[in-house]
Amino acid sequence: MKKLTINIKRAAICAAFLGLTFSCTKDLNREPFIESTSLAVYKDPANYKPLLAKIYAGLAVTGQEGPTGKPDIPESVINEGESQYIRNYWGAQELTTDEAVVAWKSDGTLVNYHTMDWTSSGDKIRGLYVRLIYQVVVANEFIRETTDAKMSGRGISIPEIKAYRAEARFLRALSYYHALDLFGNVAFVTENDPIGSFFPKQTNRTDLYNYVESELKAIEGDLVDARKNEYGRADKAAAWMVLAKLYLNAKVYIGQDKNTEALTYLNKVISSGYSLEGNYKNLFLADNHKSGENIFTVNFDGTRTKTYGGTTFLVHASVGGKMNAADYGIDGGWAGLRTTKQFVAMFDDARDSRAMFFKDGQNIEIDDITNFPDGYAVGKYKNLTSTGAAGSNPTFVDTDFPMFRLADAYLMYAEAVLRNGTGGDRTTALNYVNLLRKRAGASQVSTIDLDFILNERARELYWEGHRRTDLIRYGKFTTGTYLWAWKGGIKAGKAVEDFRNIFPIPAADITANPNLKQNSGY
Incomplete structure (x- = not known):
């Protein structure tokens, strides 16, 4: 496309x-x-x-x-x-979790995300x-x-x-x-509200849930069919993905299980013609627009969409210490983002190619959250193409941000099945999980449960803006059932x-x- x-x-x-x-x-x-x-x-x-x-x-x-x-x-x-939208959304979704910490001492409100005292x-x-x-x-x-x-x-x-x-x-x-x-x-506020300055009313979570659901259903017939729109523009499958996410998280939002409804729309997404990328790493490179796995992306171009947010932020802020900026297609790193040892431990299969950590000169322990060498660096996003060529601009990155992709739909399907939604089956769910693990070179599994799916989502989707929502859905974000370095402000x-x-x-x-x-x- x-x-x-x-x-x-x-x-x-x-x-x-x-x-x-x-x-x-x-x-x-x-x-x-x-x-x-x-x-x-x-x-x-x-x-x-x-x-x-x-x-x-x-x-x-x-x-x-x-x-x-x-x-x-x-x-x-x-x-x-x-x-920038993605930079702000990513910070709220990732820096509040085990997947990411930031070293910038001068930016206290970002550090507050990870210590959870905002x-x-x-x-x-x-x-x-x-x-x-x-x-x-x-x-x-x-x-x-x-x-x-x-x-x-x-x-x-x-x-x-x-x-x-x-x-x-x-x-x-x-x-x-x-x-x-x-x-x-x-x-x-909607298009039906008056034009001009006024004080909008506040909605509540249930009403907003119902509004989003009704809007997405209402527009389904007018959206372009899946895979028929320009890349980076929404099609029917993009709307189905948001509906599926709405339903998978409905217990959090409105106190009701909607896993059957989630499966209805996930089946539509999965059968709509999107296909898994052969090489996982290609999904996060400067020519990732070539992949048939991306359902909805936020597009970036080092010449046409210059920004200090988006993937420019994700690439530059991840590079520092002994990392060579040229290996990531950029002209210098900002020495900010790393991850915790608890997240690193998720990768219990040494063959799993999704574990893109830079360890040289980095400590697994985070003794000082504002010290870049504390915590493994993450080299998931790069401003390089799949052939190794540099992006069009060494400062502003060409790599698109994958907001929704097929692998996410596979894992959501598996979770909805395990949460007793109807319209799917465990054999298919297991197959979807193993397709992702096979691509990554990780060992195949014979059984899955909900905890496994949460960990597999971390391995597959880390740094893509999903982790906070996932941990809340599993009851592990604020509670003591799962702890990570500096959650709550202590090591x-x-x-x-x-x-x-x-x-x-x-x-x-x-x-x-x-x-x-x-x-x-x-």
């Missing part, structure tokens, strides 16, 4: 009026950067795809220029380079929350302006417009799903309060919007 690339300059011109009219705080009331009007933008049929591209761009870049300049989110909220005033938590809301707002404007009535009133007929609108609704549902998982009870690890299963609504947003109430415990 053709890879979707985003021309940021063109998208910025078309998007100057997307997302500028609503805010949960006054900081998001932004002035457009060009002399034009929303009406003029939507009168031109040539602008609709770039407008849609801007919504996708919100997952990849941080403003109207790359890598910095004219930011989407004001610097008073968070530094632009640190405001507060509602942390800039990373606020940056994450505001980025999610910003994505929703940008999508809302596109959805509002592309109704059948408005298109007819303009005399514009674009055959693809229903699919475009469905993609925008998917992207909005994706961000609301992330908000549901991370924050639970957030400010809620041996300790249990923390259960209210940390969701993050706080940022204090600044609580102050600015009288409709918002803080999550319990904060």
Whole structure:
């Protein structure tokens, strides 16, 4: 499939009026950067795809220029380079777990993620929350302006417009799903709310769950069939994946088991034509867009989508100490990210090629969380192609971020079966697990249970933004049933309060919007 690339300059011109009219705080009331009007933008049929591209761009870049300049989110909220969607989402999902620690002493709020003593005033938590809301707002404007009535009133007929609108609704549902998982009870606004500054009401976790579910079901028929869209754009399978994740985690979100429903959509994903990549390592290289395993990616290009977040962050921040930056296709490392000995111990088969640790000069023990040599480095993502060629830019990385891929669907299928969902069977589940282990060179297994699946998800999907959600679903995130280095702020690890299963609504947003109430415990 053709890879979707985003021309940021063109998208910025078309998007100057997307997302500028609503805010949960006054900081998001932004002035457009060009002399034009929303009406003029939507009168031109040539602008609709770039407008849609801007919504996708919100997952990849941080403003109207790359890598910095004219930011989407004001610097008073968070530094632009640190405001990128994947960088914020990844930090919340990985640095809070056994899979990742960060060494940057000057950035206390990131270290707070791993020690699990974050507060509602942390800039990373606020940056994450505001980025999610910003994505929703940008999508809302596109959805509002592309109704059948408005298109007819303009005399514009674009055959693809229903699919475009469905993609925008998917992207909005994706961000609301992330908000549901991370924050639970957030400010809620759709295209039906008034234009202009106002205080949105706060939704609750159950209502948000129901909204995301209904939106994804509603758009299924209008989305492009699986594997028929441009690479990096949403198709039916991407929506099915979010639905399956919604259902697999339903016990956490709404107190109900929905494993049968999860299997319904996982069967659709698995039969939709995606295929396992032959070489696991190729999934995290600069030409990973060639793989038939990726269901939905956030696309990066060292020339067109320059950012200090995304995979640029994941590659640079992982390199330091005795690691040679050129071996990772970059011009220098930031000496930040490593992993814990508890995660390393997950790889109990020495033949497992997924264990991409750099050990030379690194200590397995983390005596000082802010010391880069403490903890094995992880070389999973690289700015090199599968043939060993360097990416197009040694500073900004070409590697796409795999948000959803087929291997995840296989492991979700196995877990849903083991959780007594109907519509699947244990023989098929075991086969899916062994397909992944065979690819990695690991030994085949004859039986599986839920604990094995959790560990296999760690081995297969580490550093892809799943671990926090997985540990919460298994009851191991805050409790003492599983400990890792510096969980709770001590080297041996300790249990923390259960209210940390969701993050706080940022204090600044609580102050600015009288409709918002803080999550319990904060």
